[in-house]
Amino acid sequence: MPMAKPPLALTLGDPAGIGPDITLAAWQARGAGAVPPFVLVGDPDVLAARALLLGLAVRIEIVADPREAAACFAEALPVLPLAVARAVVPGRPDEANAGAVQQSIERAVALVQGDAARAIVTNPVSKAVLYRAGFGFPGHTEFLASLAGTQEAAPVMMLVADELKVVPLTIHIPLKDVAATLTPELILSTLSTTARDLERYFGLARPRLAVTGLNPHAGEEGGLGREEIEIIAPAIAEARRQGLEVSGPHPADTLFHAQARGTYDAAIAMYHDQALIPFKTLAFDHGVNVTLGLPFLRTSPDHGTAFSLAGTGKANPMSLIEALRLADAMATRAGDGH
Amino acid sequence: MPMAKPPLALTLGDPAGIGPDITLAAWQARGAGAVPPFVLVGDPDVLAARALLLGLAVRIEIVADPREAAACFAEALPVLPLAVARAVVPGRPDEANAGAVQQSIERAVALVQGDAARAIVTNPVSKAVLYRAGFGFPGHTEFLASLAGTQEAAPVMMLVADELKVVPLTIHIPLKDVAATLTPELILSTLSTTARDLERYFGLARPRLAVTGLNPHAGEEGGLGREEIEIIAPAIAEARRQGLEVSGPHPADTLFHAQARGTYDAAIAMYHDQALIPFKTLAFDHGVNVTLGLPFLRTSPDHGTAFSLAGTGKANPMSLIEALRLADAMATRAGDGH
Numbered sequence A, B: 001m002p003m004a005k006p007p008l009a010l011t012l013g014d015p016a017g018i019g020p021d022i023t024l025a026a027w028q029a030r031g032a033g034a035v036p037p038f039v040l041v042g043d044p045d046v047l048a049a050r051a052l053l054l055g056l057a058v059r060i061e062i063v064a065d066p067r068e069a070a071a072c073f074a075e076a077l078p079v080l081p082l083a084v085a086r087a088v089v090p091g092r093p094d095e096a097n098a099g100a101v102q103q104s105i106e107r108a109v110a111l112v113q114g115d116a117a118r119a120i121v122t123n124p125v126s127k128a129v130l131y132r133a134g135f136g137f138p139g140h141t142e143f144l145a146s147l148a149g150t151q152e153a154a155p156v157m158m159l160v161a162d163e164l165k166v167v168p169l170t171i172h173i174p175l176k177d178v179a180a181t182l183t184p185e186l187i188l189s190t191l192s193t194t195a196r197d198l199e200r201y202f203g204l205a206r207p208r209l210a211v212t213g214l215n216p217h218a219g220e221e222g223g224l225g226r227e228e229i230e231i232i233a234p235a236i237a238e239a240r241r242q243g244l245e246v247s248g249p250h251p252a253d254t255l256f257h258a259q260a261r262g263t264y265d266a267a268i269a270m271y272h273d274q275a276l277i278p279f280k281t282l283a284f285d286h287g288v289n290v291t292l293g294l295p296f297l298r299t300s301p302d303h304g305t306a307f308s309l310a311g312t313g314k315a316n317p318m319s320l321i322e323a324l325r326l327a328d329a330m331a332t333r334a335g336d337g338h
Helices: A018-030 A045-054 A066-072 A093-114 A125-132 A140-147 A175-181 A184-202 A227-240 A271-282 A319-334 B019-028 B044-052 B065-071 B095-113 B128-131 B140-148 B175-181 B184-202 B229-239 B272-281 B319-334
Strands: A008-011 A037-043 A060-062 A076-081 A158-161 A165-168 A209-210 A244-249 A266-269 A289-291 A298-299 B008-011 B038-042 B058-062 B076-082 B156-160 B165-168 B207-214 B245-251 B266-269 B288-292 B298-301
Touching: A008 A093, A008 A319, A018 A037, A018 A045, A018 A076, A018 A319, A037 A045, A037 A066, A037 A093, A045 A060, A045 A076, A093 A125, A093 A140, A140 A266, A140 B272, A158 A184, A158 A271, A165 A184, A165 A271, A165 B140, A175 B175, A175 B298, A184 A209, A184 A227, A184 A266, A184 A289, A184 A319, A227 A244, A266 A271, A271 B065, A271 B272, A298 A319, A319 B229, B008 B095, B008 B319, B019 B319, B038 B044, B038 B065, B038 B095, B038 B156, B044 B058, B044 B076, B065 B076, B095 B140, B156 B184, B156 B272, B165 B184, B165 B272, B184 B207, B184 B229, B184 B266, B184 B288, B184 B319, B207 B229, B229 B245, B245 B288, B288 B319, B298 B319
Parallel strands: A008 A037, A037 A076, A060 A076, A165 A266, A209 A244, A209 A266, B008 B038, B038 B076, B058 B076, B165 B266, B207 B245, B207 B266
Antiparallel strands: A158 A165, A158 A289, A289 A298, B156 B165, B156 B288, B288 B298
């Protein structure tokens, strides 16, 4: 009998949010290999209580080693136990439990670095709750980068669905600060990381990257802004010199209809809404957030904690299920060359 | 026999662009009332030459009065003649013809102001060509507003398709200037004009307007930018006090998927790409540009002159056809109360 593949490591996320709900629902959807084996790094009691509240018959299996997860996955939801500090009330976040949220991420990273997990899938956290508890990172991604150790380049966020792959070059900054944040170096490093990881994890030998402009009509040759001429086009030219297949800067408004999407493998957008508007317009409930440029694989659903839906039975698990499937497919692809 | 309704007045646009091509194609699609009667204000020789080049058998009828247009429309494409200065080469714009382009617009406005036309539909112009010829307005819309005489409020551009109606609050300015251009007065006047004209022309008694935020996640309560708190929310509050049904500021990325679009009649976006990205993602080839806030009706296709397609047979007339249909429907709706 072949040795079972290691599972995916699924983090706890904020236990007062919909993380437990969608974890239970994802496991229930596992039939016929539809969801790859995962192990939750979290509190089995939280999960059991949420299952009871939702009226779900889910057998929970506490495992000591993630390698037990694959064997039991058909029969039970495997949990690597990590207790929360205080009893969880769905919808009521409690900073007393921020430590467990953080430890779950740390343990998941240790698992994937020790080859005991194939990839990390993260349940949503609340930044506000973590900040109040003294969390010292802007978000999930920066914390993961820190745990991963030194990095050649910053991690890159890519949103993935069948309809579109898109990378926002800048993310959580005010719109008025976007122009001043763009540099040729940032664009070039993002193009390099994206191209390399599209090859490594998606099997695209020479990925076609399409870069948006910043301004209306990509600046109309300088008439509506000069960032295309001074920052974006030079970065594209340099990326081409380095052998990447990059087009643009393209007017962003005509880059996301069906015919245009057929001309590239991933779009690189200049700011949050320029990437997220087309992505969520096309793939509202099944998009996946992938972090590229880390030494391990990480995906997550592209939604938040949705505290108001926790424990109600209304949380949609589709984005988490897609995040688990994509992490599995990417890990398989990356492992093909081993 | 009832008096025939006045036709729509269709302007020439840049004669070296696809205007003549799509005008011919729109007329050919007229069967069974699919395209409402229009009269082209332009050069019949340009139209005849383009028809010859494209191999189209189109009878052109020179009319002296637009009221003849409806009677002949089934048999011939009616043209109110206005000669260009120099022979037109498709794909090669010539500023010698900018005068005719401008006069066509002036005559169309005179027709609609004299009730000889029901509405104006404009073919695409090249701003660069008009500027070189000394045209003194930023664009079509400002020229129309000037011809219309004094205005209470600035005209409002609305993009219309079955999938979405959306208004960009600011349009052709660099992205870095958007934040400084937003004022509560601009937002309030745009909301008022949009609500009034949605009622007048679309029969929506109490239109639901959804306003986007400027920043990612609509600013996350000030953490990612303060324009939502300082500018947008106060304008929304004032609009509500004035009796309008307005929601927001909403995170822009989750406002354009199918379920969200069901919650409003029109979205008000803060800048060009925030409006145009979802619109062209959803309705790339059949969107219509409507100018609200003028004392007459004007629609246009939402694309440009496409010089490289002129005379090739590859120009898609769908957006012009939709612009003609929508102008007709809006004029009919506005006339219901007469």
